Amino acid sequence: MxxxxxxxxxxxGYLFLLPTFVFLVWFMYYPVYQALIGAFTDWDGFxxxxxxxxxxxxxxxxxxxxxxxxxxxxxxxxxxIILAVIPPYFVAELIYHLKRARAQYVxxxxxxxxxxxxGIVIILLWRFLYQGDGAIxxxxxxxxxxxxxxxxxxxxxxxxxxxxxxxxxWISAFNLLIFYAGLQSxxxxxxxxxxxxxxxxxxxxxxxxIPLSLPQFRLILVLTLIGSLQNIIPPLVMTNGGPGYATYxxxxxxxxxxxxxxxxxxxxxxxxxxxxxxxxxxxxxMKLVRSDx
Amino acid sequence: MRSIRQIGFGQxxxxxxxxxxxxxxxxxxxxSVKSPIEFAASTLTFPQVFQWGNYAAAWxxxxxxxxxxxxxxxVSVIAIVALSSMSAYxxxxxxxxxxxxxxxxxxxxxxxxxxxxxxxxxxxxxxLGLTDNYLALILPYIAGGxxxxxxxxxxxxxxxxxxIFEAARIDGAGNVRIFGSVVLPLSIPICxxxxxxxxxxxxxxxxxxSLLLNRTHQTVTMALVSFETSTGNYGLxxxxxMMAAYLIASVPLLLLFTFLMRNFVEGISSGSIKM
Numbered sequence: 001m002x003x004x005x006x007x008x009x010x011x012x013g014y015l016f017l018l019p020t021f022v023f024l025v026w027f028m029y030y031p032v033y034q035a036l037i038g039a040f041t042d043w044d045g046f047x048x049x050x051x052x053x054x055x056x057x058x059x060x061x062x063x064x065x066x067x068x069x070x071x072x073x074x075x076x077x078x079x080x081i082i083l084a085v086i087p088p089y090f091v092a093e094l095i096y097h098l099k100r101a102r103a104q105y106v107x108x109x110x111x112x113x114x115x116x117x118x119g120i121v122i123i124l125l126w127r128f129l130y131q132g133d134g135a136i137x138x139x140x141x142x143x144x145x146x147x148x149x150x151x152x153x154x155x156x157x158x159x160x161x162x163x164x165x166x167x168x169x170w171i172s173a174f175n176l177l178i179f180y181a182g183l184q185s186x187x188x189x190x191x192x193x194x195x196x197x198x199x200x201x202x203x204x205x206x207x208x209x210i211p212l213s214l215p216q217f218r219l220i221l222v223l224t225l226i227g228s229l230q231n232i233i234p235p236l237v238m239t240n241g242g243p244g245y246a247t248y249x250x251x252x253x254x255x256x257x258x259x260x261x262x263x264x265x266x267x268x269x270x271x272x273x274x275x276x277x278x279x280x281x282x283x284x285x286m287k288l289v290r291s292d293x
Numbered sequence: 294m295r296s297i298r299q300i301g302f303g304q305x306x307x308x309x310x311x312x313x314x315x316x317x318x319x320x321x322x323x324x325s326v327k328s329p330i331e332f333a334a335s336t337l338t339f340p341q342v343f344q345w346g347n348y349a350a351a352w353x354x355x356x357x358x359x360x361x362x363x364x365x366x367x368v369s370v371i372a373i374v375a376l377s378s379m380s381a382y383x384x385x386x387x388x389x390x391x392x393x394x395x396x397x398x399x400x401x402x403x404x405x406x407x408x409x410x411x412x413x414x415x416x417x418x419x420x421l422g423l424t425d426n427y428l429a430l431i432l433p434y435i436a437g438g439x440x441x442x443x444x445x446x447x448x449x450x451x452x453x454x455x456x457i458f459e460a461a462r463i464d465g466a467g468n469v470r471i472f473g474s475v476v477l478p479l480s481i482p483i484c485x486x487x488x489x490x491x492x493x494x495x496x497x498x499x500x501x502x503s504l505l506l507n508r509t510h511q512t513v514t515m516a517l518v519s520f521e522t523s524t525g526n527y528g529l530x531x532x533x534x535m536m537a538a539y540l541i542a543s544v545p546l547l548l549l550f551t552f553l554m555r556n557f558v559e560g561i562s563s564g565s566i567k568m
Contacts, residue, residue: 002548006388007402009387009388009389009468010388010389010390012383012387012467012468012469013383013387013388013389013392014383014389016379016380016382016383016387016468016472017332017374017379017383017384017395019379019380020376020377020379020380020399020439020443021395023376023432023435023436023439024399024402024436024439026432026436027410027414027417027432027433027435027437028402028405028436028437028439029411030413030417031410031412031413031414031417032405032409032421034412034413034416034417035409035410035412035413038412038413045416045419068337087310091310094303094306094307094310095307097303098303098307099305105313107307110311110314110315110465111311111314113315113318114314114315114317115316115550116543116546116547117317117318117321117539117543117544117546118496118497118513118514118517118542118543118546119497120430120497120499120514120517120518121321121517121539121543122317122540123520124322124517124539125317125321125539128440128532129320134336135320135336135337138335138336138337139337142337169310169314170426171310171311171314230406230407230408233499233500234501235311236500237518251408254408254412255411258412258415259412259415259504264412265414266398267412268412268413271408271409271411271412274408275406275408275409278406279404282404291447
């Protein structure tokens with residue numbers, strides 16, 4: 001009797017899982033498998049892939065465009081981390097030190113408000129602001145700094161930085177809320193004890209708030225590191241990697257190699273390397289976080 | 294005395310940063326009602342004559358894509374929540390061989406970045422001949438939403454008190470009954486939350502639609518990127534209409550967030566997200 005019941009239970013379980021797994025096998029596991037296998041083939045996407053061993057990976061090392069893309073990605077990651085940490089933390093501190101709870105709530109809500117604008121609109125807006133006759137150059141003219149006017153997105157020396165530094169004043173709503181939550185969770189005993197030792201104002205920020213916010217700093221660091229390596233929409237939409245290869249990043253290179261050149265095998269090899277790199281970074285970060293706490 | 298000045302300084306900086314932070318919203322709104330001539334004169338000034346016609350023009354250009362996005366996301370999110378809640382129930386309340394292995398197989402997908410499957414999906418959809426069909430996005434979206442949604446719902450189901458299920462079983466209800474008339478009614482709030490999270494990310498998606506769909510089936514993000522600003526009026530481009538389109542595209546998220554802003558802010562601020 002109970003054996004029969006178990007069997008029926010098991011069957012129900014599989015039946016409940018079946019629809020999910022139909023979709024996962026079809027549109028997740030199979031594509032992942034194709035990406036892994038495709039990296040070792042010469043494949044135009046239509047004819048049967050031809051196995052060529054590690055040839056694609058050998059080609060990666062002598063690929064000038066990929067080298068430039070990787071350098072760009074590293075520059076991007078460094079600045080992305082600085083921008084993801086410092087402005088939101090600064091604002092979180094300022095809000096946290098407001099005296100009235102009501103004011104804290106109002107500021108917090110208003111700083112989070114811009115998340116209702118779709119990400120693509122922000123990118124398109126900045127593409128527009130950066131135009132030759134766009135608002136940034138208009139503003140520079142207006143305040144008498146006309147000599148600083150630039151072709152922000154078509155000058156190869158500054159195009160990458162224009163993309164990285166869009167979104168002024170760089171106050172990410174998510175990061176701001178994370179830092180704010182961290183500050184709120186500092187116990188009042190610690191703060192009182194600090195006061196007795198003379199830790200008030202900036203001294204307190206330096207000696208109490210920042211050390212106790214380390215878990216939040218680490219979280220933002222990891223998320224930004226992994227996220228910014230996967231950035232493709234800003235360069236794709238704003239410059240498509242140009243001028244020349246000035247704003248290429250590896251994922252965008254993979255995208256264009258595959259969809260424009262039709263070299264799917266080689267594109268998958270770039271994908272695989274990026275995937276392994278990001279996976280390793282994730283694992284190392286998780287290990288570091290575990291061992292600390 | 295000194296502390297008062299410090300507070301005043303902090304407030305001042307905060308207010309200034311807030312103004313800069315809200316500047317994009319002001320820029321879109323103020324320029325969305327300018328005529329092409331006024332727009333060409335300056336994008337920084339306050340509009341003189343309000344051109345509400347810009348909104349009608351923008352609506353004409355993007356209403357089809359708004360419809361496309363609504364159909365695609367509506368079908369996808371309903372299917373995501375339906376399939377995920379069944380799987381989450383199985384993982385949480387039923388016992389069967391290979392359960393843990395299967396759960397890890399789903400959970401592991403959270404480590405798979407979108408770019409890994411991008412090109413294979415593109416080839417697959419092309420091969421299936423779906424590029425002029427909403428299914429081109431719906432099928433991958435349903436698959437892509439499963440892992441995260443199952444994970445959230447399973448966590449919720451795990452916390453439901455066991456007595457409810459005992460009682461239902463004693464009353465003779467089978468698993469399908471329990472799922473349909475006990476679990477689902479209890480999980481309407483959590484299902485709404487994960488649905489809104491899925492809607493937000495799908496509404497913002499550009500990469501997959503731009504690869505998989507042709508222009509007659511384009512989504513809102515595709516329509517915004519390829520927004521045609523030519524109008525023929527005085528040979529000037531209709532950037533006002535473009536800004537109006539940006540604003541229209543933000544309205545659905547604005548509505549969702551006004552519903553959810555409090556939950557969202559409290560959820561992150563309560564400190565439950567930590568490492």
